[in-house]
Amino acid sequence: MPDSLTRESTATSVVLLATTPAGRLLSGDGTLLDRLNDQLATLPVREVQVMSAGGGLAADLRGIAKIVRTTTGAVAVLPADLVAHTEALALLLEHPARCTAALISHDATAAPMRPPVRVEGGKVVAAGSSFHLVPESNATFRGVLQAGEADLGTLADVAEELAELAEEGRLGPVTPVEAVDLLLVGLVRSGVGVRAAAIGSLHADRVTGQNAADAAVRRLAEVDEAKVRLDTSVKADDGFFATFFVSTWTRHLIKPAVRLKLTPNTVTGISAGLAVLAAVWFSGGTRGALVLGAALLYLSFALDCLDGQLARYTRGFSPLGAWADGMSDRFKEYAVYVGLAAGSADPGIWYLAVAAMVLQVVRHGIDATYAGAVEDGARVGASWGRPTRSLLETQDVRRAPGGVLKLAHRLERDTIARWLKKMIVLPIGERMALIAVTAAFWNARVTFLALLSWGGVAALYQLAGRIARSAR
Template sequence: MPESPSSDQSSTAALVLATTPGAELTCGDGTLLRRLTDQLATLPVRAVHVVARAPAGGDSWSPSLADDLRSVADTAKTASGPVLIVAGDLVAHTGALAVLLRHPARSTAALVALDPTAPGPLRPAVRVEGGHVVSAGSSFHRVEGGNGTFRGAIQVGVADLGGLAAVATELAEFVETGRLGPVGGSEVGDLLLVGLVRSGTRVRAAAVGELHADRVVNQGSADLALQRLAEVDERAARLAAAVKTDDGVFATYGVSTWSRHLVKLAALIGLTPNAVTGFSVGLAFLAAVWFSAGSRGAQIAGALLLLGSFVLDCVDGQLARYTMSFSPLGAWLDATFDRVKEYVVYVGLAVGYAGASMDSSRGGVWLLAVAAFILQMLRHMIDFSYGGAVADAGSWARPPTSILVPEDIPARSGRDGNAIVRLSGRLERDGLTRRLKKVIVLPIGERMLLIAVTAAFFNAYVTFAALLVWGGAAALYSLTGRIARSLA
């Protein structure tokens, strides 16, 4: 039976299933199994346990698929941290495994490829919606509307270990009694993913992007998979994956088209994402100081500093994804200081405008500043409360489904829901209207650009008036959409 994992909860315990002949295929001076365990040693994995078919092939041996599943259940019952279940015949870039293992949430996730590659015996189909796997396949389970393939590795978070143990135990019983048909011995991960998804577990889709992760069956396929790895510049692929391609319009087209050069420079000189966040905050405070001077030249300087602060705000997240140096503290700092930077700029603008003239009527700018502040606080409250409600509803939004049902549960179609939801779905399918929707909600990039342009060419009164008009329309649009989706 598997050894009890360490009590260290900061990293993952790996269970490598070297139960197929592919694990013993050659790779350089060793085997694919040895290559995989060496890769795991460079990642946040505190212990690696190998399960093999032969008694002397690993740390423990398992004579059948049902025993493999019971080994998983036993590991889940004794683990004190996340558990990784990975096929021993997996040939993958280390960066692809890092996408799964270095995520700060340490939550349940599956390694998937979101590409048109046809599903096969070692890459079953999955359907991904909203960044999560909502349907998974095996030789017994069929997926409707699949848009990706599973690539043989699952990390299960601490909160879901009890569910993993129950799913693995149930699957072992079904396999022994033949209720799943002639499932193969290589399908442990496939079946576990199906069981977790159908039990209602939220499974994040850890997409490999331009990197590769393939399971192999013979030396020819192993050599081909290794060749594919060598053909990819892993650093360049990681950098491309670090830059979001579907962010706000200004962030996507005005910053992310060139910010990768700053990311490479920051990584080269050893800056951490938190350090970049600190520089971004510093530029925002300097922008507020210049805005408080009130002169035209100072307004232009403040606008440029504010745009520089936003660029670094994009770079810190890109750097974190590129270097895989995520942390809960970093995510909290980034979200918190986004608000702090914006509000301190409000203060600087109001001070500069009110102090630029002895005219007492200029003091009214503070009413606009406070109104803009309150409106933005309400918008954030709407967004975060809705996000929390969606997360809380995740366990019942898709009711559990029996593992014994071979058919997939079809995804909701654009015909479902009310008129507003259907209209939103149609707009989302068109690239132009999808980008227009992103602009309407006035995300942080558009807000920073709006503040910078109106402050540089007009004054703080115009800035706050624009924020109130556009921000009010954005709040109404978001609130209407959230109510409609909730009712649907």
């Protein structure tokens, strides 16, 4: 029977698997299990349930299923033989979305305690174990799995099915140390969307002996967790302009913003205010006014990046903040359109301004409706659909992409092509830069023509990609 250690909390419950001997290896004045408990005490968890009575893999899986079925809120499962940075655990346990996620490393060197996975678009799309193979793996699973509340039923069902298969010997020579690995396989093959939480330069390793445990603990001291937290607050997959012309210096404003107790929503509000000032100056129509408006627009976008960086650093995400940030982006952009049109003497400028605005609305609609359809499809598949693949299939084979998707995947392998691909879709950073540069050096007509030309190409590219992915 599991021991329950209730803690003051926010949302996540933790199932700590101490059913194998490695959890009792020494670490400092205690054991690895004690070390993990101390780390979890610093994180926002509601309850830690330690499963210590090892009755074999099937018994462990049924025990997890029993706990999950009587729990509300997100549930994280991790083994007691894990040696990890607290910051690595926080990537799952402190993330306010409380969604289904797995801790992964992009080091694709698989090992018995590092099963292979394949990650696409920030999601784990294939996962392995000693029985389940992953063709074209590009990452490894590091032993920490969290199931969001909506996926708890699926997790329990998967655990019970795996327990039955393991008891019958139909999964080959799987062992109790693979319990978490098998659960990830089951969730992925059941169609559940699993966010890939990458540890970056942090460490998270499972160990089997005292020497390995000592070496793993020593490795933790080689990494500055505070610096890693700052580095990971800057989006790794942002656009070209944001990455090279904004985030290079806004990252240095994160800690001062924290000291000033600025919230992400406050920074969003300041960013919106600067955009309104930019629109006011653009409406002046003179060269000096256009240049000053362009500078204010650049600063507004910089703060738009900073609010996200601050949210990631403090893990202060919220539905209100996400909604406010998205609405602020639309408001700022359209206010600038109005300012530019108002300051121009061109008699046809309002037609161009309205056309540019309509094009952006259409582009946002393409993205929003596709994202909504994907989310609805995942929800239906996870809630009512049967597993898309059998847990007895040794290989998780996905249909190879074709046409546009194959070209897009090929572009991802080349650095220059990958940046060009990001720029083609004209993300908000590139749009703000395009507006600022064309307004400062030319005029509003050139700005709107540039937005319509580049935006039209981007819309066609997006539409083709969405159609191809939907058909796939």
